[in-house]
Amino acid sequence: xxxxxxxxxxxxxxxxxxxxxxxxxxxxxxxxxxxxxxxxxxxxxxxxxxxxxxxxxxxxxxxxxxxxxxxxxxxxxxxxxxxxxxxxxxxxxxxxxxxxxxxxxxxxxxxxxxxxxxxxxxxxxxxxxxxxxxxxxxxxxxxxxxxxxxxxxxxxxxxxxxxxxxxxxxxxxxxxxxxxxxxxxxxxxxxxxxxxxxxxxxxxxxxxxxxxxxxxxxxxxxxxxxxxxxxxxxxxxxxxxxxxxxxxxxxxxxxxxxxxxxxxxxxxxxxxxxxxxxxxxxxxxxxxxxxxxxxxxxxxxxxxxxxxxxxxxxxxxxxxxxxxxxxxxxxxxxxxxxxxxxxxxxxxxxxxxxxxxxxxxxxxxxxxxxxxxxxxxxxxxxxxxxxxxxxxxxxxxxxxxxxxxxxxxxxxxx
Amino acid sequence: xxxxxxxxxxxxxxxxxxxxxxxxxxxxxxxxxxxxxxxxxxxxxxxxxxxxxxxxxxxxxxxxxxxxxxxxxxxxxxxxxxxxxxxxxxxxxxxxxxxxxxxxxxxxxxxxxxxxxxxxxxxxxxxxxxxxxxxxxxxxxxxxxxxxxxxxxxxxxxxxxxxxxxxxxxxxxxxxxxxxxxxxxxxxxxxxxxxxxxxxxxxxxxxxxxxxxxxxxxxxxxxxxxxxxxxxxxxxxxxxxxxxxxxxxxxxxxxxxxxxxxxxxxxxxxxxxxxxxxxxxxxxxxxxxxxxxxxxxxxxxxxxxxxxxxxxxxxxxxxxxxxxxxxxxxxxxxxxxxxxxxxxxxxxxxxxxxxxxxxxxxxxxxxxxxxxxxxxxxxxxxxxxxxxxxxxxxxxxxxxxxxxxxxxxxxxxx
Numbered sequence: 001x002x003x004x005x006x007x008x009x010x011x012x013x014x015x016x017x018x019x020x021x022x023x024x025x026x027x028x029x030x031x032x033x034x035x036x037x038x039x040x041x042x043x044x045x046x047x048x049x050x051x052x053x054x055x056x057x058x059x060x061x062x063x064x065x066x067x068x069x070x071x072x073x074x075x076x077x078x079x080x081x082x083x084x085x086x087x088x089x090x091x092x093x094x095x096x097x098x099x100x101x102x103x104x105x106x107x108x109x110x111x112x113x114x115x116x117x118x119x120x121x122x123x124x125x126x127x128x129x130x131x132x133x134x135x136x137x138x139x140x141x142x143x144x145x146x147x148x149x150x151x152x153x154x155x156x157x158x159x160x161x162x163x164x165x166x167x168x169x170x171x172x173x174x175x176x177x178x179x180x181x182x183x184x185x186x187x188x189x190x191x192x193x194x195x196x197x198x199x200x201x202x203x204x205x206x207x208x209x210x211x212x213x214x215x216x217x218x219x220x221x222x223x224x225x226x227x228x229x230x231x232x233x234x235x236x237x238x239x240x241x242x243x244x245x246x247x248x249x250x251x252x253x254x255x256x257x258x259x260x261x262x263x264x265x266x267x268x269x270x271x272x273x274x275x276x277x278x279x280x281x282x283x284x285x286x287x288x289x290x291x292x293x294x295x296x297x298x299x300x301x302x303x304x305x306x307x308x309x310x311x312x313x314x315x316x317x318x319x320x321x322x323x324x325x326x327x328x329x330x331x332x333x334x335x336x337x338x339x340x341x342x343x344x345x346x347x348x349x350x351x352x353x354x355x356x357x358x359x360x361x362x363x364x365x366x367x368x369x370x371x372x373x374x375x376x377x378x379x380x381x382x383x384x385x386x387x388x389x390x391x392x393x394x395x396x397x398x399x400x401x402x403x404x405x406x407x408x409x410x411x412x413x414x
Numbered sequence: 415x416x417x418x419x420x421x422x423x424x425x426x427x428x429x430x431x432x433x434x435x436x437x438x439x440x441x442x443x444x445x446x447x448x449x450x451x452x453x454x455x456x457x458x459x460x461x462x463x464x465x466x467x468x469x470x471x472x473x474x475x476x477x478x479x480x481x482x483x484x485x486x487x488x489x490x491x492x493x494x495x496x497x498x499x500x501x502x503x504x505x506x507x508x509x510x511x512x513x514x515x516x517x518x519x520x521x522x523x524x525x526x527x528x529x530x531x532x533x534x535x536x537x538x539x540x541x542x543x544x545x546x547x548x549x550x551x552x553x554x555x556x557x558x559x560x561x562x563x564x565x566x567x568x569x570x571x572x573x574x575x576x577x578x579x580x581x582x583x584x585x586x587x588x589x590x591x592x593x594x595x596x597x598x599x600x601x602x603x604x605x606x607x608x609x610x611x612x613x614x615x616x617x618x619x620x621x622x623x624x625x626x627x628x629x630x631x632x633x634x635x636x637x638x639x640x641x642x643x644x645x646x647x648x649x650x651x652x653x654x655x656x657x658x659x660x661x662x663x664x665x666x667x668x669x670x671x672x673x674x675x676x677x678x679x680x681x682x683x684x685x686x687x688x689x690x691x692x693x694x695x696x697x698x699x700x701x702x703x704x705x706x707x708x709x710x711x712x713x714x715x716x717x718x719x720x721x722x723x724x725x726x727x728x729x730x731x732x733x734x735x736x737x738x739x740x741x742x743x744x745x746x747x748x749x750x751x752x753x754x755x756x757x758x759x760x761x762x763x764x765x766x767x768x769x770x771x772x773x774x775x776x777x778x779x780x781x782x783x784x785x786x787x788x789x790x791x792x793x794x795x796x797x798x799x800x801x802x803x804x805x806x807x808x809x810x811x812x813x814x815x816x817x818x819x820x821x822x823x824x825x826x827x828x
Contacts, residue, residue: 038612039642042631043827056621056793063791089608089648091619106720107608109619148792155794164635164828165797168628168721172621172793176613194503194521198452199590205505205523207470207586214582217456221578228453234503306520307582337778364751364819377477378562379470379586380569383579405778411825413457414578 014283016393017316017351018332023278024292024321025330027299031182031250038171041162043223044180045327050156050166053174056148060110063141067101067123067130068092068114074136082128086111101130110142117141149173159327161223181327184224184250188215189242191232191266192256192305210379211255211303211310218314221413222322239269246298250325253318254291256305266302270295283393284351286376287313308376312353312388315407315414335390338406341369343399344391352391355382358408368406386410428697430807431730431765432746437692438706438735439744441713445596445664452585455576457637458594459741464570464580467588470562474524477555481515481537481544482506482528488550496542500525515544524556531555563587573741575637595741598638598664602629603656605646605680606670606719624793625669625717625724632728635827636736638664653683660712664739667732668705670719680716684709697807698765700790701727722790726767726802729821729828749804752820755783757813758805766805769796772822782820800824 033047062068073080085103086092092102096113104110104117115138122134149155155173156166162180170178194206202208209231216226229245232238246252254266267277270293277293280302287309291302301318303310315333324330338358354370361367368389371381387406398404447461476482487494499517500506506516510527518524518531529552536548563569569587570580576594584592608620616622623645630640643659646652660666668680681691684707691707694716701723705716715732717724729747738744752772768784775781782803785795801820812818 038627039630039640042634054616054622057791058616058621059619061619086619087607087648089606089617089620107621143791147789149794156797162631163797163823164628164631165725165793165799165823167631168624168725169793169797171612171627172624172721174612174616174622176611192503193501197590198585198588202468202588203503205473205475205500206503207472207521208468208588210582210586213452213585214578216453217576217578217581220456226453234501307586311579311582335778336780363817364749365817366750375557375561377471377557379579379583380563383570383577383583385579403777403779409577409579 014281014288017282017284020282020290020292021317021320021332024299024301024317025324027278027292027294028321028324028330030327031184031325033179034182035177036180038167038176038178041170041178041180042164042167043161044178044183045161045223046156046158046178047181047327048179049154049158050170050173050175050178052149052151052153052155055146055150056172057143057145059145061143062104062106062108062110062117063143064117065105065120066141067118068096068104068110069101069116069118069136070096070098070114071116071136071138073099073101074116074118074132076132076135078132080130080132082125082130115139159329161326161328184322184325185227185248186219186224186322187227187229187246187249187252188212188219189229189232189252189254190256191234191239191254193234195231195256197231210307211305214307214311215253215255215303215314215318218311218318218414219322222319223326224322234265236265236269236272239266240272243270243273243275243295246295249298251321252295252298252300254300254302255310267291270300275300283349284316285353288350290317306376307379308382311382311414315388315409316353319412319414333407334411335405336366336408337403338366338368338387338389340389340398340400340402340404341367344370344389344397346397347391347393347395349393351393354389354391355385356387356389356406357384358386358406358410366406368404428695431696431698434696434704434706435731435734435746438713438715438731439738441692441706441708442735442738442744444741445598445739447593448596449591450594452581452590452592455584455592455594456578456581457575458592458597459575459637460570460572460592461595461741462593463568463572464584464587464589464592466563466565466567466569469560469564470586471557471559473559475557476518476520476522476524476531477557478531479519479534480555481532481534482510482518482524483515483530483532483550484510484512484528485530485550485552487513487515488530488532488546490546490549492546494544494546496539496544529553573743575740575742598736598739599641599662600633600638600736601641601643601660601663601666602626602633603643603646603666603668604670605648605653605668607648609645609670611645624721625719628721628725629667629669629717629728629732632725632732632828633736636733637740638736648679650679650683650686653680654686657684657687657689657709660709663712665735666709666712666714668714668716669724681705684714689714697763698730699767702764704731720790721793722796725796725828729802729823730767733826733828747821748825749819750780750822751817752780752782752801752803754803754812754814754816754818755781758784758803758811760811761805761807761809763807765807768803768805769799770801770803770820771798772800772820772824780820782818
């Protein structure tokens with residue numbers, strides 16, 4: 001490598017986080033659909049609506065343990081003949097006539113002829129007779145056919161990340177397979193002469209690569225499938241060669257190249273393989289330099305080499321990109337609110353992302369306290385943070401107790 | 415099967431959710447440790463502290479692009495000889511003498527002799543000379559050796575669920591492998607003559623099994639490894655036979671058996687295999703009946719057969735159980751606060767768990783609005799809920815806008 005610090009001419013001016021994210025998300029499309037077994041579909045995003053293949057409940061069923069009877073017979077003190085039982089899964093084959101009752105359980109099919117339920121606790125059973133101790137109401141404690149859903153109903157829309165409850169609902173709607181977006185395949189390329197993989201020999205003055213691993217875990221946390229590419233040395237040839245590995249990827253994420261001016265080497269090298277760069281300077285802290293482009297059909301996101309900046313940028317840009325690739329709508333990362341644990345000073349023109357711990361106050365509200373030193377070199381402190389406090393450009397000074405927007409890193413496994 | 419509705423004698427009285435959870439968690443121990451590759455460790459719980467194997471940064475490094483020099487030389491207008499460059503990963507071999515400077519980049523090792531950094535933007539380079547346009551301060555913009563962590567420091571404690579940032583930190587601390595608790599293996603046994611697996615023939619009056627799938631997904635969401643056992647018909651023999659499949663499991667979860675009185679059949683059947691039952695009635699809604707016991711060494715959690723009750727009970731009991739088995743401390747599910755979207759009435763003696771949607775108000779605060787009908791038969795409505803509003807026994811009526819504790823189902827992939 002032959003580093004020159006000089007800035008190349010014609011670089012775009014600073015752009016905002018929102019504009020940068022907008023550009024990235026506009027350039028991405030969801031992955032194609034695939035069919036997966038129900039058991040594999042948790043946390044995937046539906047590529048087609050899940051339409052009920054049956055009606056639930058399929059017929060009128062009892063909501064309680066008790067007896068099915070004709071409402072007209074269910075008067076206080078009445079005494080009825082128990083003509084059979086209908087445990088769940090074993091419907092009573094006959095019909096309930098006047099003066100008759102059939103033993104039922106929760107979920108049992110209400111037999112023909114019956115239109116009321118006598119609760120078990122309101123009945124006295126004696127041999128083949130049952131006495132009514134509380135008058136019944138027609139229709140009460142009966143779950144009507146289709147009360148939950150009817151055949152043909154969309155029970156899960158397309159574009160939804162499947163929860164455990166959705167999986168249960170899809171099962172109940174009789175779907176052994178679900179159509180979901182393929183998990184996005186994300187290649188991760190760390191560059192730099194100074195980095196080594198954990199457990200491998202470390203070059204003089206070098207450090208162990210952490211970005212690849214942290215980003216691979218972030219990709220997993222966001223439902224993607226990471227591929228860690230071999231570290232590329234700081235030469236045009238090595239970085240360009242890595243570009244040949246992008247086939248089949250849905251996105252290439254690079255980190256570093258900072259030793260020769262942020263991203264200069266990565267850009268120059270990937271340009272030899274046809275990289276089209278969209279922009280690369282953002283009004284934010286930490287992590288100003290960012291590259292976004294396209295290598296053939298594959299989007300390329302270039303994160304800073306600094307591990308703290310890389311993770312903050314990954315939270316702001318890669319997490320939403322993964323959501324979009326996974327089939328979700330284009331959207332910023334989920335933001336919640338917290339109360340400031342300490343005062344913060346007015347912000348300058350760059351959006352700031354204060355690493356903060358979160359604790360619950362006596363009322364159970366989330367209180368976010370920024371670390372007093374926001375050093376972007378401190379990976380350990382980043383790992384101890386629970387949230388990023390979002391400080392917009394030119395945000396005014398705030399006192400402790402003020403409400404601030406936060407991204408809860410701990411909520412997302414980041 | 416031959417159902418009798420009569421309650422067996424000697425059943426324990428209602429106990430509280432908290433007491434039940436306490437009993438369950440007291441009976442559980444974390445799974446044993448295993449060694450996994452760093453890349454596989456995300457979301458697992460550390461079984462041993464991660465101790466730094468190196469010091470980071472390993473030596474004093476520059477925090478900025480610029481020039482290393484002696485502070486005494488860095489006066490306004492000084493003109494220094496540039497004797498070399500030290501890109502990251504390529505430390506300068508010599509020492510910086512009086513009147514000399516070495517070109518540095520972010521992360522570059524500060525060469526011997528230098529104790530100050532002249533920022534690039536404060537320097538004018540001209541051939542092999544550099545002019546100082548802003549006086550330097552000794553030590554400023556230098557990251558000291560060990561500023562992030564020192565060899566021997568615990569960078570991640572035992573008993574922590576590993577985030578993406580932790581993975582990066584462990585990598586930086588030079589760990590290719592991590593010692594974590596084995597993912598808990600959870601067997602899931604659905605019982606009932608009336609249930610079929612999705613896509614299979616459905617018995618008359620029967621329904622498609624949803625509990626097994628929803629619970630398997632919940633187990634995954636909580637970092638466990640689910641095994642769905644074949645559905646057991648409602649006979650003592652079939653359920654007892656399933657007990658023979660528990661070898662190697664960390665917990666057996668059963669659902670249903672409700673067709674013959676809640677859990678009666680499951681208990682009777684598993685007792686033929688030595689089940690010891692601890693309790694099984696809880697002052698809560700939905701989902702009163704709950705079984706907890708032990709089959710040999712394997713804990714057994716018996717959830718209600720009703721799918722909504724099963725998922726609510728799984729959230730309250732199985733999620734914390736999985737966390738404990740995974741190596742986390744015994745604790746209730748994470749609770750946050752929200753503002754009520756509508757008034758709620760006073761509660762009776764049973765803890766209630768109102769299914770609710772969450773939206774953000776204009777100030778970004780979470781507003782939880784319970785569904786007007788809380789029917790435990792409606793799986794579709796459960797799937798559309800974002801949270802459970804927790805209503806303690808005898809909780810007073812509350813107006814809209816009151817703060818209430820909630821469990822955010824959407825946060826956990828449930």
